[in-house]
Amino acid sequence: MTEAEQYICIGCPIGCPLRLEHEGDKIIEISGHDCDRGAKYAKQEFTEPRRDFSTTVAISGARWNRLPVKVNRQIHKDRVMEGARIIHELQVEAPVKLGQVLIKNVFGEEGIDVVACRTMDRVIS
Amino acid sequence: MSLKWKTINIQKPGKKFNILGHMEQAYDVVVIGGGPGGMGAALGARESGVARVLILDRESEPGGILLQCIHSGFGLHYFKEQLTGPEYAERFLNKVIDDNVKIMAGSYVSGIAVDSDGTKQVRVLSEDHGQVIVKTRAVVLSMGCRERTRGAIRIPGTRPSGVLTAGLAQKFVNMMGMLPGKRIAILGSGDIGLIMARRLMLEGCEVVGVFEYLPYSNGLTRNVVQCLEDFGIPLHLSTTVAYIHGRDRVERITVAPVEKDLKPDLSQARDIQCDTLLLSIGLIPENELSQSLGIRLDLITGGPWVSSTLETSMPGVFACGNVLHVHDLVDYVTRESLLAGRFAGEWAQGVRRPVDNIRLIPGDNVRYCVPHSLSTEREHTIYMRCKTVMQPCKIRVGNLMEKKLRFVVPAEMIMLKIKPHLLDKFHGDTLRIDILPEDA
Incomplete structure (x- = not known):
């Protein structure tokens, strides 16, 4: 049975409304796109929608109360909320260096780490 | 708080820089503002061959607004990779420090005077040094911009707490670790508003909707999709906030669709329960200092009038970044500010380019x-x-x-x-x- 998914292309500000028809996992037709980027985007969104993910964690002994962190690779869209919950539990202590790994293999998956997005020195209060 | 901060030295591992002894020193180029624009201008000035470059920043550390923009999407043009704001800032800060640019943080510029020989005297109020006069040949203005507030669009209603700009909320959430509220409505669909909608959802708030008075979103399509649609946050186009209710704290807002003349149609108004209203309704270049110098401003951009060397109407004073006009991408700010810094450096060395005709x-x-x-x-x-x-x-x-x-x-x-x-x-x-x- 043929089903259809609707997307809005993020390639440029025009934002073409895309329609992707598929039978199970098989893509039948992509329509609505004005250029190749639209077709590529619809395919990506259908097969594996990935997102950048960054948030903050609590830090003590630093100038600010929060340390910006990110997941070093794009993760599946459906995992964003789960990631937010896991990372939210984290408490770190200054000093922290840019790129320092704070959680290794965050989803139990090799190579997906949570890293610090900036250096934060220890502050003597 | 200031006592605690006094002990801080901005430093790179193994490289402490001492900023004492500035008062006696003269500079070739002084850059006002330590955000991406200011850091780019300082690097540009050094590239042009001048040795003595100083960045003055009023915050306790340089980096500007990038430090609170923890989402990724920065640096695609300049570094050819996606970085978060703090990463972009730190890369530049390291370049600036490696390049022997002096940085004076916690320093507010309260005025600039020009000597008869063209030397500028920058009056600085510094947390570490008190009032200081810094002498320089050329100045680059890169003070950035600030957000438009409720007063700018005159939303009717009471004046409870809980009405704040999206960028301020961003600083509360991402740096200070405070949430602005629990049930949040957002007026304006600029990128900061969209990004804060996602951010607050991730931090456990409820975002009841984003309201935009124009028939289209003002933010990037990418942000509409990834910040709103991914999280099921409704975007109400052609709709505005007509009234704010609440005595001490926001209790609810009245929203109404707008007609062709962009006036709200109150016959179709409805109330929405929320305790916070974030405003993402535009940015204004911060030009009080430029105005005090009598620099000619462009009424449309809100920034200085500049020649092709990014020189303002005052000789030897240059401008770049969001203080000049509001940019979409930090990469564009970097490109522009490198250029402004180079021209300022040239000027300090006595190079005078042909006048624009x-x-x-x-x-x-x-x-x-x-x-x-x-x-x-x-x-x-x-x-x-x-x-x-x-x-x-x-x-x-x-x-x-x-x-x-x-x-x-x-x-x-x-x-x-x-x-x-x-x-x-x-x-x-x-x-x-x-x-x-x-x-x-």
């Missing part, structure tokens, strides 16, 4: 263009913004050139390169730029 006039569907004038001897990049959506269309530059574009939207800056051989043949003193329908 062509004035640029924004014509049909062009809101503004920067710089405001051109010279004929080199290539120029003009940044401009259109007034309304047009698709497809063409840009016409006087009778010199035409360029076809698939689309223009006000939210996206247009960049146009003009080659010197075109200007060679041009003998007028004004050049009009129009954006026209393709068949015009």
